[in-house]
Amino acid sequence: MQKRIKQVEASFLKEIAGVSQPADLENIRVKYLSRKGQIARLFSGLKDVAAEDRPSVGQQLNALKSKAESIFSERKQQFESASKGDEDIDLTLPGRRAVLGHKHPLSIVQDEIKFIFRGMGFRVEDGPEIETDYYNFEALNMPKNHPARDMQDTLYITEDILLRTHTSPVQVRVMKSQQPPVKIIAPGRVYRRDTPDASHSPLFHQVEGLVVDEGINFGDLKGVITAFAHKMFGSDIKVRFRPSFFPFTEPSAEYDFNCVFCRGKGCRVCKNTGWMEISGAGMVDPNVFESVGYDSEKYTGYAFGMGVDRIAMLKYGISDIRLFFENDMRFLSQF
Numbered sequence: 001m002q003k004r005i006k007q008v009e010a011s012f013l014k015e016i017a018g019v020s021q022p023a024d025l026e027n028i029r030v031k032y033l034s035r036k037g038q039i040a041r042l043f044s045g046l047k048d049v050a051a052e053d054r055p056s057v058g059q060q061l062n063a064l065k066s067k068a069e070s071i072f073s074e075r076k077q078q079f080e081s082a083s084k085g086d087e088d089i090d091l092t093l094p095g096r097r098a099v100l101g102h103k104h105p106l107s108i109v110q111d112e113i114k115f116i117f118r119g120m121g122f123r124v125e126d127g128p129e130i131e132t133d134y135y136n137f138e139a140l141n142m143p144k145n146h147p148a149r150d151m152q153d154t155l156y157i158t159e160d161i162l163l164r165t166h167t168s169p170v171q172v173r174v175m176k177s178q179q180p181p182v183k184i185i186a187p188g189r190v191y192r193r194d195t196p197d198a199s200h201s202p203l204f205h206q207v208e209g210l211v212v213d214e215g216i217n218f219g220d221l222k223g224v225i226t227a228f229a230h231k232m233f234g235s236d237i238k239v240r241f242r243p244s245f246f247p248f249t250e251p252s253a254e255y256d257f258n259c260v261f262c263r264g265k266g267c268r269v270c271k272n273t274g275w276m277e278i279s280g281a282g283m284v285d286p287n288v289f290e291s292v293g294y295d296s297e298k299y300t301g302y303a304f305g306m307g308v309d310r311i312a313m314l315k316y317g318i319s320d321i322r323l324f325f326e327n328d329m330r331f332l333s334q335f
């Protein structure tokens with residue numbers, strides 16, 4: 001009897017190891033594990049075993065049966081999971097498209113501004129965002145305690161070091177390192193101590209412009225700004241300059257473009273004025289030339305600022321500046 005048990009076990013193990021398809025597995029089940037299978041038959045033979053040997057032979061048989069059953073169900077599972085894997089793969093489905101990254105709307109607009117000015121012969125310059133009081137204020141004709149400093153709420157790091165409140169300090173850095181003629185723009189981040197709302201953000205973007213040479217006049221400034229407005233928003237857009245004050249320009253102006261939504265007719269967005277404020281500009285103040293060591297008798301120049309976030313809001317019809325900085329993919333993926 002013991003020999004029979006060993007034989008059945010050996011042939012079962014051999015056959016189940018050689019199974020290559022589900023039908024083979026079923027044959028093995030019938031042959032060994034069914035009610036009339038070989039293991040069941042061994043159990044029927046138990047009654048012929050001598051009474052004193054019966055408990056130990058019975059134990060061996062039970063062990064064989066549970067071993068065979070567990071090996072069988074393990075194999076069966078292997079086949080099931082393998083075939084299920086096949087069902088999951090639908091070879092007719094289209095592939096998954098890789099998501100392409102894309103530019104932030106402010107980068108798109110900044111690149112477009114750079115492209116337009118490069119086309120008019122401007123070079124692109126850069127300057128640090130952490131500035132000294134000297135470059136941000138002093139050299140721009142705003143000495144300590146000058147009331148014009150209050151126009152820009154400043155984030156100070158130390159008494160002398162601050163986050164630049166505008167891109168105008170790049171004017172000073174460029175003029176200190178280059179001789180005229182100068183024709184540059186300087187795009188970049190600027191910072192102000194403002195509470196965020198729909199039109200204010202403590203971080204925003206400007207593009208500074210500066211042109212210095214012999215014989216540069218206000219007409220040149222108007223021409224360049226007008227050409228920019230036409231290229232950016234269309235040639236029907238008119239530009240106007242209003243007298244204003246900045247310590248680093250004399251005379252100074254603020255300039256407006258026709259509202260890009262109603263093209264000057266008046267609408268809700270421009271509060272029926274037909275105009276949109278863009279930024280400030282003017283002729284470089286001789287005091288600024290003095291502080292960078294340019295001869296203010298020989299050279300004249302103009303400078304202008306430009307709000308990138310503002311222009312992007314106009315271009316895309318965005319009513320809240322905070323959207324640019326929240327990184328909500330639902331917003332960003334539209335550009």
Ligand code: DAH
Binds near residue numbers: 165166168248282302
């Ligand atoms: N820096 C000024 C600001 O942030 C804008 C500005 C005004 C820039 C006049 C200029 C300028 O270059 O000439 O408010």
